[in-house]
Amino acid sequence: MRVQPLLIQIATGDSRSISKQIVDSIRMKIATGELMPGRQIPSVRGLAQQLRINPNTVAKAYSELTGEGWLESRQGLGLFVAVPRQRLSDEERERRLEEAMSRFINDVIALGYALPEASDRLEAEIEALMPRKRA
Amino acid sequence: MIRLLPSAPEAPVSAPSGAEFVVETIGLTKSYGGKTVLDRLDLRLPRGGIHAIVGANGAGKSTLFRILLGFLGASGGTARLLGRDSRCLTADDRRRVGFVNEEHSLPDWMKVGTVTAMQRRLYPAWNQPVFETVIGSYNVDPGQKVGQLSRGERAGFNLALALAQGPELLILDEPTLGLDVVAKRAFMESLMYSQATEACTIVYCSHQMEEIERLADNLIILERGRLRNMSPPEDFCARVRHFVADVPFKGPDPASVPGLLQVQRIDGLHHYLVLDQGDGFADFLRAAGARNIIDQPVGLDEAVNAILGQHHAAPR
Numbered sequence: 001m002r003v004q005p006l007l008i009q010i011a012t013g014d015s016r017s018i019s020k021q022i023v024d025s026i027r028m029k030i031a032t033g034e035l036m037p038g039r040q041i042p043s044v045r046g047l048a049q050q051l052r053i054n055p056n057t058v059a060k061a062y063s064e065l066t067g068e069g070w071l072e073s074r075q076g077l078g079l080f081v082a083v084p085r086q087r088l089s090d091e092e093r094e095r096r097l098e099e100a101m102s103r104f105i106n107d108v109i110a111l112g113y114a115l116p117e118a119s120d121r122l123e124a125e126i127e128a129l130m131p132r133k134r135a
Numbered sequence: 136m137i138r139l140l141p142s143a144p145e146a147p148v149s150a151p152s153g154a155e156f157v158v159e160t161i162g163l164t165k166s167y168g169g170k171t172v173l174d175r176l177d178l179r180l181p182r183g184g185i186h187a188i189v190g191a192n193g194a195g196k197s198t199l200f201r202i203l204l205g206f207l208g209a210s211g212g213t214a215r216l217l218g219r220d221s222r223c224l225t226a227d228d229r230r231r232v233g234f235v236n237e238e239h240s241l242p243d244w245m246k247v248g249t250v251t252a253m254q255r256r257l258y259p260a261w262n263q264p265v266f267e268t269v270i271g272s273y274n275v276d277p278g279q280k281v282g283q284l285s286r287g288e289r290a291g292f293n294l295a296l297a298l299a300q301g302p303e304l305l306i307l308d309e310p311t312l313g314l315d316v317v318a319k320r321a322f323m324e325s326l327m328y329s330q331a332t333e334a335c336t337i338v339y340c341s342h343q344m345e346e347i348e349r350l351a352d353n354l355i356i357l358e359r360g361r362l363r364n365m366s367p368p369e370d371f372c373a374r375v376r377h378f379v380a381d382v383p384f385k386g387p388d389p390a391s392v393p394g395l396l397q398v399q400r401i402d403g404l405h406h407y408l409v410l411d412q413g414d415g416f417a418d419f420l421r422a423a424g425a426r427n428i429i430d431q432p433v434g435l436d437e438a439v440n441a442i443l444g445q446h447h448a449a450p451r
Contacts, residue, residue, distance in 0.1 A: 012345040015432040017369035049328055052320065053349045054185060 003046075003078075004039040010051055018053055022061035030070055030081055032129050037083045041071065154218025157182050157304045157336045158203060162212035165198050165360070172198045174360035175212065180338060180353070185326075187351035187368075188340040191443050195360040196340045200308050204234060217304060230258055233297030233335075237309040239289040241281045247292060248277030258300040265331040266299035272321035287318030294322060298331040305332070307339040311346065323350060344436040356442060363442060368435055375438040378407045378416060380425035387423045396441040408433070408441040 008025045010018050029035040041047075044062060048055040062079060065071045072082040088096070108118055158180040165173040173195045180186050190196050201207040202214050205221045214221040219228050241250060255261045273291030275284060284292060290310060297305060307326075311319045323346065326332055326339075341347060347354065347368060354371050356364040364371050375396065382405045389398055393416065397408040405425075409416055417428050433441070 012348040013434045013436050015372070015434050017372065018348060019369065045328070049324070052323065052327075054327055054352060056184065056352050057349075 002040070003042055004035060004081075006035070006042050006047065006050075008047075008051065010053070018051075019057050019061045019064070022047075022051075022058065023064050026061070026065055027070060030084070035081050037081050039081050040077070041079050041081065043078060154215075155182065156180055156215070157217055158338060159215040159218075160199070160203075160212060163199070163202065163209055163214050164211035165195070165202060165207075166210050172360050173202070173209070173212075176357075176360060176362060178355070178362055178365075180336070180355075182336050184352035185337045185339060185350050186353045186355060187347045188338065188355045188357060189342065189344075189347065189439055189443075190340075190357035191447055194357040196357060197308055199357075200234075200236075200306055200340075204232070204306070230260070230300065231303045233300055233302035233305040235290075235293045235297050235305070235307045235310050237312045239286070239293045241289065241293060243280065243282030245281055246277065247275055247279050247281060247284070250281060250292075251277065251296070254296050254300065260301035262299050262301050262331060265301075265329060266295050269295035269298055269325045269329060269331075272325065273318070287314045290314055290318065290322060291325075294325055298325065298329055298335075301331065302335055305335050305337045307337065309341055310339070311341065311343065319346075326350070344439060348435050356439065358443065358446065372433060372435050372438045374411050375433050375441055376409055376412060376416070376430055377433050377437070378409065378420065378428060378430040380405050380407070380420040380423075380428045382420060383424045387419075393419060396445050408437070410442065 006026070006029070008022060010021045012018070014021065016024070026035070026041070035041070042050065044055050044058045048058045051058070062071060066073060066079070069082055069085065071079050073079050113121075156179045158178060160176050160178045163173050163176040163178075164171065172193070176195070176199070178199075188196050188199075198207065202209050203216050203221050205216075205224045208222070216224060217228060217231060219225070251266070255263070270291060273288050273295075275288050275292055281289065281292070294310070311322050314322060326337065327350065339350070351368055354364065354366060354368040355362065356371070364374075381403070386398075386400070386405045389395055392398065392407065392409070394409040394412045395407065396410050397406075399406045407416075407420075417430070420428050
């Protein structure tokens with residue numbers, strides 16, 4: 001089994017901790033299908049070395065992702081992307097959608113696009129991601 | 136580390152190994168003249184991981200290290216290193232502790248190869264492959280005199296010596312000060328990924344928040360010789376919050392603002408950095424007449440700055 005390459009950007013000085021930044025970007029890559037279920041992800045030490053951070057920080061991020069069901073560990077083999085299932089409660093999903101929408105709308109409203117154009121673009125972008133998720 | 140000083144006389148008892156705390160101070164006090172550098176400091180660092188100590192200049196970091204290593208006497212209180220009173224460390228205790236200071240002080244007139252051979256004889260647990268791996272990141276030749284090495288090369292040499300001795304505890308006093316970006320990176324990688332540090336507790340002081348964010352499991356903040364914080368860096372960040380509010384006029388008396396670390400007035404808006412305040416702080420601002428209030432978390436650099444800036448010397 002080959003390890004799936006994983007490119008992540010982290011920034012120091014951010015208000016999100018480095019561990020949170022890793023959690024966020026791996027979740028994003030799984031949600032968009034860039035990381036497919038069943039693929040092996042880099043070892044704790046490997047990703048730590050790649051990002052030049054303390055291995056304990058990576059271990060913390062991985063354990064959060066495992067706890068939330070995004071990753072699964074196979075004894076003696078390493079960590080793998082888990083088969084997706086709905087991981088959040090309905091309220092939490094709703095809350096996150098709300099939050100993401102308000103961020104998006106704040107940005108887009110200032111650009112002055114007409115509604116049909118903005119919503120077409122949004123639909124096209126989401127559609128482009130969705131099929132890969134099902135694959 | 137490479138102190139060419141006579142070590143303390145050999146004691147018959149062997150050091151208490153497996154002590155729970157690698158560093159333990161109780162009421163540790165040190166005054167120079169009229170100035171108190173360490174002020175009844177209580178500090179307990181558990182075994183394992185990387186502990187970063189930050190503090191303003193003169194907060195007592197180097198003094199703490201010097202007392203812990205037995206190079207300096209305290210004015211009061213006790214200091215223990217690996218479970219042993221710092222005043223009576225044995226040669227064997229010293230073998231278990233590596234020390235790298237910011238000067239990277241090594242005897243200038245000796246050749247690199249000679250210093251290495253001497254250290255190899257001094258430390259029974261000497262690990263040559265570790266020495267070679269660490270020194271391999273630096274362009275150091277055994278025939279060179281220590282005095283001819285650049286600052287970065289001396290730092291690398293010093294770290295290689297300290298790690299090769301197989302220490303249980305590694306103490307680093309601003310080790311990357313003045314190193315170029317490449318040397319700094321090599322230094323940090325040796326610390327985090329060398330097999331020699333796997334079983335080693337690292338205590339490290341620095342002013343460089345980026346480094347600490349990447350490196351530290353535990354963040355210790357010293358202020359005027361007292362302990363101000365000890366927690367994982369992200370837990371500390373979560374304690375500090377930045378509020379912006381349109382409080383009318385001069386705003387509430389700073390002395391009445393709960394948890395205040397810093398306040399600044401910019402374009403008529405008040406910016407507050409506060410410690411350990413929840414949503415109740417917004418109620419406080421509303422009661423002071425604010426209508427628009429926003430808040431956000433802060434990064435490590437800003438959080439540490441805010442707490443150290445609170446009592447930092449400043450022109451009046």
